[in-house]
Amino acid sequence: MTEIFPPYQQQNADAALHGWSVDIVRQIMNAAQLSYNIDVMPWARAYKTASSQPDTLIFSLLRTEEREGKFAWIAPLCPMRVSFYTGANRTDVQAADIQSALKYVVGVENGQANYRYLREQGFRESRNLVVVGHNHQLQQMLELGRIDLMLISDLYVAQLPDHGANLRRVFTAHALEKYLFLAAHPATDPKLLQQLQQAWRTIRHQALPDCQLISKPPF
Structure with missing residues (x-):
């Protein structure tokens, strides 16, 4: 699940979801050979849902000290200032x-x-x-x-x-000044998390996402 947050997540005229983070997440899911749906909703509801439902993924989530133990961190998507x-x-x-x-x-x-x-x-x-x-x-x-x-x-x-x-x-x-992440509820199936993290390593070695080439924290 995610929110509309250009340029990381945005919708075009026919409501199709795209953006820097969306493109990376789709690559990860495809590399992991997993079927999925992306639900768009207000951020507070997305955060609450991902905090309470195992096997739920959320992006783009800023990785902070306060959130560190509350989520399983799968992949860095884009830096943010x-x-x-x-x-x-x-x-x-x-x-x-x-x-x-x-x-x-x-x-x-x-x-x-x-x-x-x-x-x-x-x-x-x-x-x-x-x-x-x-x-x-x-x-x-x-x-x-x-x-x-x-x-x-x-x-x-x-x-x-x-x-x-x-x-x-x-x-x-x-x-x-930190990275936005694809993350999951901490009780998510460890095999699923491992599968997703391996998928991220695969696409990262092929080519770094464009937004990671622009800059990285600290700016």
């Missing part, structure tokens, strides 16, 4: 680090590692944190002045129709 963005016309928003950002209202997608990171840094929903169901809502809230900053992937901004022309990157959350 996450930054705080504001509107290009918001010259009043100035922050050099996470501490100076605490005075602003920050928007984040529900269920993401970004959310937990903000909570750990002192952000709270009752004061300076707004949680939404999907990333595209953050830009709308920024335009309406309901938030001052949003914490999102740099590549997500780059693939927007205007390539982020109306946004300004304020600073990067270096603590979140």
Whole structure:
């Protein structure tokens, strides 16, 4: 299961799923000679399902210390850099680090590692944190002045129709510079996990995915 998160997972006009991570996952599943379905849903529901149902896979899941023991990690898909963005016309928003950002209202997608990171840094929903169901809502809230900053992937901004022309990157959350993974519930059949990991090793030796050739953490 996954969510819509361009350019890693996206849909074209006929709703066909594609993207950097999708292409790698399909290669892994085909190399493992496994039949599968990819269900697209809001990230919070995908995360909850993969956390509770064995033999369920999820992508693209950021590998963090907090999540380390909660999933079986199958394959690194793409690197991700996450930054705080504001509107290009918001010259009043100035922050050099996470501490100076605490005075602003920050928007984040529900269920993401970004959310937990903000909570750990002192952000709270009752004061300076707004949680939404999907990333595209953050830009709308920024335009309406309901938030001052949003914490999102740099590549997500780059693939927007205007390539982020109306946004300004304020600073990067270096603590979140990690790989997105294909992962599974930890109680998933060990033979299935081994089969998938071997499939990843096979396709990796044939050719590294394009997104892994662009850059890797730390950026």
